[in-house]
Amino acid sequence: MHRRLIAPGALAVSLLLAIPASAASYSPGAPGIGDPYYPAYGNGGYDVSHYDLRLKYQPQTDELEGTATLLATTTQDLSRFDLDFLLDVSEVRVNGAKASFATSGQHELEITPANPLPKGTPITVVVRYSGVPSTKSAYGFSTWHRTPDGAVAADEPEAAWWWFPSNDHPLDKATYDVSVAVPDGTQAISNGTLQSTSSRLGWTRYNWRSNKPQATYLATLAVGKFDITTGKTSDGVPIINAYSKDLGDNDGAARASVERTGEIVDWLTGYFGPYPFNAVGGYVPNTTTGYALETQTRVFYSPRQFANGSNTSVVVHELTHQWYGDDVSLKGWKDIWINEGFARYAQWLWSEHEGEGTTQELADYVYASHPADDAFWTVKPGDPGPDDQFDIAVYDRGALAVQALRNEVGDDAFFAILKGWPKDHAYGNASVGDFQEYAEQVSGKSLASLFDAWLFQPSKPGAPAAQDASIARSSAKAGTLPRPKSWKKIEATNDLHAE
Incomplete structure (x- = not known):
């Protein structure tokens, strides 16, 4: 070791630099990220760049053990910070040192590091935990869904609390490594690509990687006994689909729909540009839930989506979200229209592609089907409020707005907007106001x-x-326009976010 001599004056300066200027400048991070729809969701004071989740799950008892390692950077002088989490924590370390912790509210894990953290400090947070997720609830509900052979974590706007500690808001996106050990004969499915598997002493470990920024609600975990199929899109993106081995009568329709993922991705790239992630696919577990969800790279589908036969329209909807919602995520939950309005409109484009009704015919039909005194029109897709966030108006009136935009700016500008938006805001967050500004920039028109x-x-x-906007005729009344052939299939996806 080479010992460097330090003059007394220099030593004094270095010691002063090592001591925080004022303890008063350090304060706790906010227990919410600032979203008015969900004030307690997310947290302030830091930004996560990566989650490393090492888990062990026993399907028979629903017991989950985990060690979560979060890589983050402080965004203020931080004395304490929160994570959103529900399971039982045994130890927390921050930058290697033990940290004290406590719980508060419905889902807050309060962490106090051994030493205050200056703004701009890289931090490594390790949380060791265990518990039975199905026994936990917040605000009177659970997003952890047991199945006959395992469990599924997939829900919106929250799902992470039941299986990993997080900064649970789309504003804080991160990359993920998810490693899950399950009993031999059982599989663990998550986002991205399967990096490796290994078996030891009756347990098989699956290591998944999602290498592009991902919102916490888009992280998913499915444990059970699946039949897994693989393939590639025309552009070489790996496809991984999984079907529970006990889907019963819904099995054929589910496969006939989800196995067309590659074809549909190829088709969607014509509208939205290159597929933005390292893998694509979907999984259909044997769950009683009724909704589907655009979990990033690996869409969650309920068997009920296929109870009446195959439905490629729902696959189109969820895959569109990979661009509109996953690649470009909302800034706040009030911006949900950018997710759902465009995913619904893609279903209309698919209807036209299949020769079952044009986008204009669907727009005319929707407009005419809701008289002026229908409560449908009282929901504002651009800011629907938390109670109406997934109201049918956000989807159908939201798609009407997209058609109105198309008719206003013309097809050339419209399709340039449709494809340019995901590229311009790739892997980031954006608001309805941002979209309007972008559409005005591309079209050269005022759209306020x-x-x-x-x-x-x-x-x-x-x-x-x-x-x-060329959407409807002033004389049109409910029921006077013919119903497009695709309407029943599109209508069958109206419960995409219903339990």
């Missing part, structure tokens, strides 16, 4: 009145607005 009429007014856009 159009966005206001179709997204923010709690009333049916009047005949002049509808005529300007």
Whole structure:
């Protein structure tokens, strides 16, 4: 070792630099990230860049053990910070040193590091935990779903609390390594690509990697006995699909739909540009839930989506989210229209592709089907409120707004917007206001009145607005327009976010 001599004056300066200027400048991170729809969701004071989750799960007892390692950077002088989590914590370390911890509220894990953390400090947070997720609830509900042979974590706007500690809001996206040990004969499925598997003493470990930024609610875990199929899109993106081995009568329809993932991704790239992630696919567990969810790279589908036969429309909807919702995520939950309005509109484009009704015919039908006094028009897709976040109006009125935009700016500008938006905001977050600004930039038109009429007014856009957008005829009344052939298939996806 080479010992360096330090002059007394220099020593004094170095010691001063090592001591925080004022303990008063350090404060706790906020217990919420600032979303008015969900004030307690997410946290302030830090930004996560990576989650490393090493888990062990026993399907028979629903016991989950885990060690979560979070890589993050402080965004303020931090005395304490929160994670969103529900399971039982045994130890927390911050930058190698033990940290004290406590719980508060419905789902807050309060962590106090041994020493305050200056703004801009890289931190490594290790949380050791265990518990039975199905016994935990917050706000009166659970997003952990038991199946006959395992469990599924997939829900929106929250799902992480039941299986890993997180900064649970789309504003804080990160990459993921998810390693899960399950009893031999059982599989563990998560996002991204399967890096490796190994078996030891009756347990098999699956190591998954999602290498692009991912919102916490888009992280998924499925444990059970699956039949797994693989393939590649035309652009070489690996496809991994999985089907529970006990889907019963829904098995054929599920496969006939989800196995078309590669074809549909190829088709969607024509509208939205190159597929943005390292893998694609879906899984259908034997669950009683009724919804589907765009979990990043590996879509969750309920068997109920296929109870009446195959439905590629739902596959189109969820795969569209890989661009609109996953690649470009919302800034706040009020911006849900960018996710759902465009995913619904893609279903309309697919209808046209299949020769079962054009986007204009579907728009006319939706407009005519809801009279002016219908509560449908009181929901504002551009800011629906937390109670109506997944109301059918966010989908159908939201898609009407997309068609209105198309008719206003013309096809050339519209399809340039559709493809350019995911590229311009790749792997980031954006708001409805950001989208309007981008659409105005590309089209060269002022769109404030159009966005206001179709997204923010709690009333049916009047005949002049509808005529300007070429969406509906002022004389059209509910039931007077023919129903497009695709409508039943599209309508069958109306419960995408219903239990």
